Amino acid sequence: MILKQGIRESVKNWPDILANITKTEKENKINYAYHAGWADGDGCLKPDSYSLKITEENPVYNLANAFLTSVYLTTPEKRKGHGDPTNPRKNTILSGKRYKYFTHKIMPFLMEKRNQGYKLLKKFNLFKKDYTYLEYTYDEFCAYLAGFTEAEGSFYDGYNKKGKQNFRYGWSVSNTNKSLLSTLKRLIKKNYNVDCKVVLQSKGGKNQKFSNQSEQKVNRKDRYAININGKNSLPLAKALYPYLMIPYKKEKCKNLIEHKFR
Numbered sequence: 001m002i003l004k005q006g007i008r009e010s011v012k013n014w015p016d017i018l019a020n021i022t023k024t025e026k027e028n029k030i031n032y033a034y035h036a037g038w039a040d041g042d043g044c045l046k047p048d049s050y051s052l053k054i055t056e057e058n059p060v061y062n063l064a065n066a067f068l069t070s071v072y073l074t075t076p077e078k079r080k081g082h083g084d085p086t087n088p089r090k091n092t093i094l095s096g097k098r099y100k101y102f103t104h105k106i107m108p109f110l111m112e113k114r115n116q117g118y119k120l121l122k123k124f125n126l127f128k129k130d131y132t133y134l135e136y137t138y139d140e141f142c143a144y145l146a147g148f149t150e151a152e153g154s155f156y157d158g159y160n161k162k163g164k165q166n167f168r169y170g171w172s173v174s175n176t177n178k179s180l181l182s183t184l185k186r187l188i189k190k191n192y193n194v195d196c197k198v199v200l201q202s203k204g205g206k207n208q209k210f211s212n213q214s215e216q217k218v219n220r221k222d223r224y225a226i227n228i229n230g231k232n233s234l235p236l237a238k239a240l241y242p243y244l245m246i247p248y249k250k251e252k253c254k255n256l257i258e259h260k261f262r
Helices: 014-026 032-040 058-067 096-109 114-123 138-152 178-192 230-243 247-258
Strands: 002-004 049-054 071-073 090-095 153-159 167-175 198-202 206-209 216-219 223-229
Touching (some): 014 058, 049 058, 096 114, 138 167, 167 178, 167 230, 178 223
Antiparallel strands (some): 153 167, 206 216
């Protein structure tokens, strides 16, 4: 099902598409560091296209509006433990010149999928040797971490399983790539002067049960996490807030900053 009709790419239409992308960039309505965070998280860099297929629509529409692509409502997920069947994923796809342009723009900010980006740009004959790596400005890192947090993390508050005397609030991200999280740990220290640890969240090869799912799904790889609790999480929350797009995560972040807990 098409939620938003885009423009089909052709030799005739490409100048109009490019003009819209350029206009969006000048108006600061798209942030490639933010979308690189999504690409390293839930985005999919395929040999011939980029797909952002997620439940929350705001990041999808942000990309689709800039590149004039269609937004599709996917078939509700029927597999137990995979997504929310009552809230199907929204998807937009960049291919052709759109994909080449997008990959070139996010390349300086990619971490986990940097090698994929290199291979794609070489395939597109767009590769250059002077792409920066881990040389974020403060604002670029904030944008990247906001996108990665919306893909792979959360802001949280509440009581843990040990009882009401153990109230916690903070920020967390998790991923199977331990090296990626170790790099984030270093950059978090550099940018926000906050110390944190990379910890094993769950062991691979075992079923993992989620609090909002009745079924278990196999967690094939070890999964690692960074958790920053209490007041130590406030510098991140304040820095990331302007770049967040998903309403409930932005609201959660704001509540954390203002100490308005549930």
